[in-house]
Amino acid sequence: MKSQLVFFVYVFTSLVSTSVIAKLYIWPKxxxxxxxxxxxxxIAPQALIRLLGLGFxxxxxxxxxxxxxxxxxxxxxxxxxxxxxxxxxxxxHSRSSLAKPLAWIFNLVGAVDLINAFVxxxxxxxxxxxxxxxxxxPTAIVPLLLIAHWLIFRLLLRxxxxxxxxxxx
Numbered sequence: 263m264k265s266q267l268v269f270f271v272y273v274f275t276s277l278v279s280t281s282v283i284a285k286l287y288i289w290p291k292x293x294x295x296x297x298x299x300x301x302x303x304x305i306a307p308q309a310l311i312r313l314l315g316l317g318f319x320x321x322x323x324x325x326x327x328x329x330x331x332x333x334x335x336x337x338x339x340x341x342x343x344x345x346x347x348x349x350x351x352x353x354x355h356s357r358s359s360l361a362k363p364l365a366w367i368f369n370l371v372g373a374v375d376l377i378n379a380f381v382x383x384x385x386x387x388x389x390x391x392x393x394x395x396x397x398x399x400p401t402a403i404v405p406l407l408l409i410a411h412w413l414i415f416r417l418l419l420r421x422x423x424x425x426x427x428x429x430x431x
Contacts, residue, residue: 269390269401277405284409289416297417301365302354304410304417308372309347314403315340317396328392332382339375346371366418373411376404 292300317323318333346368353361383400393400 265390272401273405276402277408280405280409284413289413292413292417297420298354298357298361300417301361301414302351304414305347305350305354305365305368308407308410309344309351311403311407312340312344312347312372314396314399317399322394324394324396325392327389328394329386329388332379332386332388335382336375336379339371339378343368343372343375362418365414369411369414369418372407373415376408376411379404 292303295303315337318328318337324333346364350361350364350368352358353364379400390397
């Protein structure tokens with residue numbers, strides 16, 4: 263029980279810290295960029311970061327007690343999100359008309375994946391010790407990604423139509 267409390271405090275504090283950093287330092291810079299430029303800055307790192315979830319499938323990285331009902335969907339959804347990030351990056355970079363719809367798909371899939379992972383962890387009564395060497399993923403990486411998804415939603419909901427009108431730029 264003590265390790266679960268420490269785990270919760272770690273995740274919560276990481277989420278709060280990331281939120282403060284985003285509010286004070288990241289959002290003020292992003293909101294002054296064109297939406298597509300700001301999205302590139304938030305989405306590009308996820309093409310690599312989301313690959314960390316594949317570690318849930320590697321014996322020795324995680325405990326053999328990590329339930330496959332959690333590990334397989336979490337790894338698969340992270341991989342799917344990483345691939346979607348690549349598509350969005352290319353669409354944004356090439357100024358494709360598909361950039362905004364792809365960014366929405368990426369962000370919805372990625373955010374739902376993270377929320378679902380928390381739900382599934384609770385459903386499987388997972389102990390923090392199950393994560394083994396991958397302990398940093400739910401405690402540091404997931405809060406960071408959740409805040410990135412929040413910022414992406416804010417950018418996608420901005421009403422600046424010129425940010426997406428590539429013919430006028």
